Amino acid sequence: MRIGELAAATGATPRALRHYEQAGLLTAERAPGGYRVYSHGAPARVRNIRCLLGLGLTLEDVRFFLPCLDGDVTQASPSPEGLAVARRRLAVLDARIAAQGAVRGRLAEALEERAGEGCCAG
Amino acid sequence: MRIGELAAATGATPRALRHYEQAGLLTAERAPGGYRVYSHGAPARVRNIRCLLGLGLTLEDVRFFLPCLDGDVTQASPSPEGLAVARRRLAVLDARIAAQGAVRGRLAEALEERAGEGCCAG
DNA sequence: TCGGACCCTGCCGCCGGCGTGAAGGTCAAG
DNA sequence: CTTGACCTTCACGCCGGCGGCAGGGTCCGA
Numbered sequence: 001m002r003i004g005e006l007a008a009a010t011g012a013t014p015r016a017l018r019h020y021e022q023a024g025l026l027t028a029e030r031a032p033g034g035y036r037v038y039s040h041g042a043p044a045r046v047r048n049i050r051c052l053l054g055l056g057l058t059l060e061d062v063r064f065f066l067p068c069l070d071g072d073v074t075q076a077s078p079s080p081e082g083l084a085v086a087r088r089r090l091a092v093l094d095a096r097i098a099a100q101g102a103v104r105g106r107l108a109e110a111l112e113e114r115a116g117e118g119c120c121a122g
Numbered sequence: 123m124r125i126g127e128l129a130a131a132t133g134a135t136p137r138a139l140r141h142y143e144q145a146g147l148l149t150a151e152r153a154p155g156g157y158r159v160y161s162h163g164a165p166a167r168v169r170n171i172r173c174l175l176g177l178g179l180t181l182e183d184v185r186f187f188l189p190c191l192d193g194d195v196t197q198a199s200p201s202p203e204g205l206a207v208a209r210r211r212l213a214v215l216d217a218r219i220a221a222q223g224a225v226r227g228r229l230a231e232a233l234e235e236r237a238g239e240g241c242c243a244g
Numbered sequence: 245t246c247g248g249a250c251c252c253t254g255c256c257g258c259c260g261g262c263g264t265g266a267a268g269g270t271c272a273a274g
Numbered sequence: 275c276t277t278g279a280c281c282t283t284c285a286c287g288c289c290g291g292c293g294g295c296a297g298g299g300t301c302c303g304a
Contacts, residue, residue: 002280002281003280003281004279004280004281014280014281018282018283031281033281033282034281034282034283035280035281035282036281036282
């Protein structure tokens, strides 16, 4: 299948697919004319990539899951490195959420108490 | 006072102060040699800018607070626009936090249930 | 007069996941 | 042969708040 079909099948854009390839997450044969030709298992692979991205991982992170992105993805256990990466990413997410929550709290408080006067306690 | 002094007095870097000026949040006279010369009230102004930034506002947002960044900041009531901006920003923060919380939840869940098998339910 | 601390403007880099052209090649249908 | 859909690579734009460097000027003390 060609890039447009793969895109339609996965919800990604052709541009995104090329991006994944450049990131080393996706490979393709080439037709004589230069067109990318994807294998039978490509759609599943792409869906798995996008799933991991949706979990908050980066393209860099997803590399550690390469071994388990092939074929029947619902099997193959992820590598220990993959788990470690995911856990670290989880910690990063937690930290980020906590920081933003603190900011949000301060802003909300400022909005409340400044019903009276002063735009900032600086 | 010159930029280095203002920086030392406020915790900002000279680079950041020039950035605020470029964003239209800060003004300075010029000494004959071209050096920026800041007024008496500049430190307070900068501290207020940084306070608002710390609340999660952007430089763009802070513009709406310009009228109340002068001199004695603990007075002067913020403009209605300023309030509206702050509230909108609060909503943005809420949305972002909610989205990241959802992501975090999915990742955590994936990590838990995948103690057994399958790296992604795709 | 010279060194060195301080300042100036201007511009690219960063982080991430692509979007959006530009400029051109390929292929099947009419 | 031509149209037009699809593909190729290359390369900049974005968002935000600066960091950091280049290349040069200013000013003060010794």
